[in-house]
Amino acid sequence: VTNKGGKVTEFYVYAAGDRVMGEVENITPPRRDAFVALVRDLPGHWIAVETADVLDLGPLPAPPDAGLHNVVSLDGRPLAYARSHGQAMTWFALTP
Numbered sequence: 001v002t003n004k005g006g007k008v009t010e011f012y013v014y015a016a017g018d019r020v021m022g023e024v025e026n027i028t029p030p031r032r033d034a035f036v037a038l039v040r041d042l043p044g045h046w047i048a049v050e051t052a053d054v055l056d057l058g059p060l061p062a063p064p065d066a067g068l069h070n071v072v073s074l075d076g077r078p079l080a081y082a083r084s085h086g087q088a089m090t091w092f093a094l095t096p
Contacts, residue, residue, distance in 0.1 A: 013039070040076060048073045049082060064090045 013022040063069045069081035080091045
């Protein structure tokens with residue numbers, strides 16, 4: 001896989017017991033979109049931690065400060081902002 005786009009993306013696929021079944025790095029946007037479509041149809045859950053512009057997660061609240069924040073999402077639903085290496089996490093207000 002070769003990324004000729006401007007964003008670097010990395011995906012892991014896990015099985016039961018947190019066993020890594022596969023990993024792909026440096027995915028171009030069209031291949032990333034195909035991967036997202038595939039993962040959404042698989043059994044289990046999909047967790048992503050990406051910058052806000054990598055995945056189309058819809059409108060997001062403003063980040064808590066000017067630092068770099070990734071968006072934590074579960075099955076395509078944004079849940080929180082996270083700083084790298086566990087520095088901080090800010091949960092979004094969840095609506096049913």
